[in-house]
Amino acid sequence: MARLATRLTRQLGIEHPILSAPMALAAGGALAAAVTRAGGLGLIGGGYGDGAWLEHEFAQAGNTRIGCGFITWSLAKQPHLLAAALAHRPAAMMLSFGDPRPFAADIAAAEVPLICQCQSLDHVRQALDAGAAIVVAQGSEAGGHGHRRATLPFVPEVADLLARESPDTLLLAAGGIADGRGLAASLMLGADGVLVGTRFWASREALVHGGHHAAALAATGDGTVRSSLPDIARRLDWPKPFDIRVADNGFIRRWAGRDDALEASIEQEAPAFRSAFAAGDAENAAVVFGEAAGLIANVSPAGEIVTRMVDEAATLLGEKARGFLA
């Protein structure tokens, strides 16, 4: 198969410039290990911080080299989880959605590369203050939590900022990338690699209910929205400015524009949402995928996803690119 070499592959010692996103609840040890075995780097999703879950998923990955990621504002409430994760000597530690600086010293002391996911230029400056080895420029088209910048113009703007202020910091593109086209485009935009969520969420190894997978396969990229409703229903106190991209389904339509009404009936609605989610009911709870769902036609083994992305990107950057210059 093809190979794509960038500063990222050299720095992390991996074959392909592809990381799987540490998606809360969905990205466990089996997914992370499968991505790593295929030549990328897989990340476990530490999410809202469940210590027992985290230990179990690190164990699932066995001896395969993987990374880990946390939701920063949530980690701040249970900071001991960082030490627990670092004890596994992860290949990288990713922090998203909150100020990474309070955790930077411990991560540096463990000699683990820090990855900071950013949704604005201010976040990038915080990441540089924290000594991030890698910055992720995440576009709003991504599934799950995020903010409003779009991947295509955000990545080169962050690349320019890094070139001026911190040229050794690497850059990953995230949001909307599901195949070799997105990977090749990201490299042209100035990224050193990609962080891929939705495409790996739709893999065999992801901890995702079949009912949710079926909804994503049936959806086009037009069928998602950014909303705060899923966080209200889950009683998660997400800080501004973040909201979450989910399927535009029955749950969203029922409560659209009525955040206060959902809050008011939360005693009934929270358990209903929770059981619908657990049952894989794709209409009465949130289904978390991004615009890239419109590019996904099957639930594949994660290793095949890596291989297909790289082969397609290599063809585009080789033969196809040469064709434009002819």
Added chain:
Amino acid sequence: MARLATRLTRQLGIEHPILSAPMALAAGGALAAAVTRAGGLGLIGGGYGDGAWLEHEFAQAGNTRIGCGFITWSLAKQPHLLAAALAHRPAAMMLSFGDPRPFAADIAAAEVPLICQCQSLDHVRQALDAGAAIVVAQGSEAGGHGHRRATLPFVPEVADLLARESPDTLLLAAGGIADGRGLAASLMLGADGVLVGTRFWASREALVHGGHHAAALAATGDGTVRSSLPDIARRLDWPKPFDIRVADNGFIRRWAGRDDALEASIEQEAPAFRSAFAAGDAENAAVVFGEAAGLIANVSPAGEIVTRMVDEAATLLGEKARGFLA
């Protein structure tokens, strides 16, 4: 200088796969002609339909081969303007924001290629029904009117739809593209070329007040928002689901979340907005640019913009792409 050949350059008989967007008010004959002379294709912005303005701007372009674009729902109120524009034998006729089908027969009879700008997959299907030669997949990061899809995942999804249903229809990417990185990325995503707005809005030939240019140069890509407030202030009856991306300035902050209050005081506010806009006051009226403003450091001649984009994209698709495969 470099050249980039695609299906678009062959079909339109141009040197480079770059079209300037027919931006209402800002894209006159001088800008369109400069883009064409540099090897792209420039489009006059027919906008809300001012027949005298249109004649004047066609005259400004002289004998240079240019195209024209209209806001479809507005053209429907003054359909005679289509014949007036077609009488100039434009190189292409672009329709955006509304159903293009009522105008398709007249455009076909004039043997002018129809370009339809699309913000959803439904719009693409309407465009195919209308017999569009070229479809534009416009992302939400674009300045001016649009909707919610993001360019990076939207373009390949439209490419897949066209490959299945209408493989001879060409595809342009729009939204967030301001330099060779965006052009090269768009070609990797499956586009045959790009439609560029904000970068040409920030050109010497654009009909834009210096105060507005200064605001864009000072802005980062984080400094824009999508809003309906500018259309309320201008008493423009834009149909759903469109809104407009503008600078996140004093006008926007003053009325944010208070559409009804702006409506209620429109008798005072509409003239105030209009005079602030005409005076180039960048805080008290809308300034229309997209996220790509964060990639723009100067107001350049449009021809230089074309040349720089092509040279940069050619380097990326050549030398840089080969480096990843080494």
